Amino acid sequence: MKHVVVIGGGVAGIETAAQLSKSGHWVTVVEKSNQLGGKLNDWHCLFPDFSLAKEQLDWLQSQKHQADLQVLLETKVTSVNRTNGRFAIETSGKDKLEADAVVVASGYELFDARRKEEYGYKIYERVITSADLEKRMNNGELLRTPEGAPNRVAFVHCVGSRDEKSGNHYCSKVCCITGVKQAIELKKLSPGTEIFCFYMDLRMYGKHFEELYRTAQEKYDIQFIRGRLSEAAEKIDKSVQIKAEDTLSGRPLKMNVDWLVLLVGMEAGTGTAQAASVCGSRCESSGFIATADEHRSTNLSSQEGIFVAGSCTGPMSVTDTILHARSAACEVNDYFQKLEKSWL
């Protein structure tokens, strides 16, 4: 029986592990936090269908149970050494593991919005990130003003993505649609609130995304303004004055909003950097792990026997993460078969 170690227990990690287990391998998942599920634990409901993140988590749990995986929580892999085609793995816990293959599924981290100081995150009271908004939804903490429901809320796209100043040139892919989803959710909760989304380009790349954008306009009166926010200032009543250019009308624009939501992007982050470095896998300049090829081998890292799954290779949605995780499992099986053939 082959042993596979999966680094990271988010969507990608669990799904890869479950699939591998189904193919008859023994799998250990090493997760640095105290729970499985990754970012999904913080999300309220998911685009494009508004299904609860909880449902997906439950499904993942059942996948895990069926598969009977070994899970090491609050553990990190500290070294990976390949000898004679097998990996000797040390962890921050007591366990020493031996594996035939490693799958890195260490995911992403959220862009730290404090780095866009001009938007006032953690400086002004009523500036939050999209991730904060999800948590608030989960905790039932609505966006309020002393007068009650907010009159106006604005979403800012591309915070920490597509931005030379943040050092991230890439597009985070999911924040546009997240913005649309969250705008609709807010509108459902308080129909009297005006909602504006400030975007540079709307990237509705996935199935149903464009329709959701249209619904947001059609049914929920959400307004989309093409212009990048340059700065925000706090007023005495704690509302936030934002500046942008309405580029389609060619006029600078000022607006007072009760709450400002920053659609923060995805970064490879320290978790993936750590996992990649212990595995000796090459990263791209963006920080995400480089794959062997952009079309056929998106689950192969630069090291033989070390595979990648999910958003540690670049921004992706849950949908795509699950697909990517399954294809990682396929690649691992393929690898094992090739190994066996070469021995015969």
Add this chain to the structure above:
Amino acid sequence: METPSFALPFIIGLLFIISFLIVVTIIWIAGLSKIDKIRIWKNMPTRKTGEALAETFMESLLHRKIFRKNPVLGYMHTSLAFGWFLLIVVGHIETALHYRTLSFPIWKSIFFRYAEQTPPAGFESKFFAASMDFLLLIVLSGVMLAYYKRIHKSLFGMKRTTRLKVGDRISLTALWLIFPLRLAAESVSANLYHNGSFLTQSAGNLLASFVPVQQMEMPLWWAYSCALGVFFLTMPVSRYMHIPVEVLLIFLRKYGIRLKKNVNTYTRVQVFSCSRCGICLDSCQMNHANIRNTQSVYVLKQIRGRRLSDEQLFNCLLCGRCQNDCPVGLDLNNLRITQRIESTMEYNSQYDYLKSDCMPKPVSTEVIYFAGCMTHLTPAIIKSMRALFEMAGVSYWFMDEDKTACCGRPLMQAGQYQAAQKLVDHNREKIQASGAKTLVVSCPICYKVFNEDYSLPGIRVVHHSEYLLELMADKRLPIHKLPLRAVYHDPCELGRGSGIYHQPRLLLDEYANLIPVRNEKEKAWCCGGSLANIKIQMSERDQIRQKAMEEYLSYGPDVLVTACPLCKKTFAKDRNLPVHDLSEVVYMAIRQKSTGNTSEDPGKKEVNYEQIFFPRITS
């Protein structure tokens, strides 16, 4: 003895260079403004002349500043300059004593070993012969070092030397040949007439053992004289013009002549005074971005050749590091700005819109706060300053809260003084109308221009680092030291630009633990964000920033503190170290004191920092 024919090249060269120098000095002084001429006239009979003489001695001959920068390089310059100077002086004394007269033809002292073919007799002659040999030896050692420098720059603590032009090449070759030829010629004569001392006599005797000295004598004296003549003749088109011009510069500077906003003959004096020592090359951080043709020495060279391009002229941070290190004390920043003024003379700008009534009306107040354009992109500074004003019970007018004209400094840095003046006039009117006594500014770029180019009688312009220090000293702000290790980054315009090094440090040390770094104060790095550079690419700015950051990180600080919104923004691009403005540190410290929130585990630095700067904001 008649004047030997070989002296001719030397005499022609000398006459040429003397008359040339007299003529240019007259032209240059004549080209100064009337006031400047009066200044010279008035200051001439004062002690300033004496001081200038002393400085000439210390700098032009002894090269004290180069010595301080680098002893080997210093020795090279001193041995050449001062050694040669002494050779001339001692040579004249020797000749004068020998002939017991002060009037003798100049060639006699220069070619003394040829002119006086009797062996030195008596203590006096022997002493002089030995001294001259000794001095020659010193000069030769300098020449050897100069040869060596062309090959191995690192010995001189320099990474790069300057590139050469044709005029320089000829002149340099002549200079390098003068002293070896002098040695050869004197040695040969010494062998023939036995009039040498330890160096020339022994060298001569050695030579005689394998070359026919008799036939060599005249050609060598010819060669020596030609080398001298060529050196003098090419001096005006070579870098060695700096030797005489630097003396003129020292005198003019002592007499109070300064660069003007337009190019005049004093600009030429400054430009010609550059010795191309190349020290400024190594000071310049543009190297870190691999930009290697815009440094001061190259720009000066291009000005001399009237070939300066905008791409070179504007590709400079005006950080002032080179000016700080220049041993000649050239006013490099202003020299460059003057060229920028010249280059943008015809550019148009028009700010009539400032007269419209949408501009905020001045508010009657004691204290004005002017945050600055950039500061609006770093709201944490504004928030902290507001809170601190409130804590100290200061009522103030936030002049640029909503709408404002820029202070004008960025335009000035780009050479557009006339345009800037319109903004200056506008702002000054507002400031004066408010009746304020104190103008507090958060941006060092604004600070410098308010301080130097706005005339605001009765109004004190202070940077917030000075102001907060005063409030603290007056006990209007409580003190609370945070358990954080902080490195302070000197903003160029506040530090080298305005000489404010101590106030921010005093303040910071009360609110955090200040750790000194190697390149600080006058030697501080530029963050790379400077507005003065119009040409540099963002990625190049990043490289400059990274190098500076590397040094700061090597001290393992918890936070980098600066006092400029632009520096803050620039460094904030780096993910490795949090960056905050001084005002934020003071505010956070005081806030932490008031919430009594100091109990966390001092071992956990990260938590510490996070809790201090980003406590949960509660509505």
Add this chain to the structure above:
Amino acid sequence: MAVKNFGFAAIKPRTIDFEQFDGRLLSEILELEPSFKVCLSCGGCTATCSAGNLVSFNIRQLNLLLRRGETVGLENEIKKCMLCGKCMLVCPRGINIRNVIMLIKKSVAKSHSLKR
């Protein structure tokens, strides 16, 4: 007059005729400031602009029109910039906008001295 009308002159129903494209100034600028190529017209510069905060002045639009070969009125508009540098600090593409402005001013100055 031209100053006031500029914004509308551009909006007036007029086709941008690429056959009549006057790209001289543009190619000169792109050569000296290649970063100008990557502008995505996000409007960040215009939003933060110190001059645009006081008067109708749209640096993004001016630059975009320049890229379309439309230089009418450019000369008068560009005079309004105060060179404060805020635009450079917000630009997500790291464009050296102030150099573009200086190069426009330079070419205006050059054409004036040619006329004289």
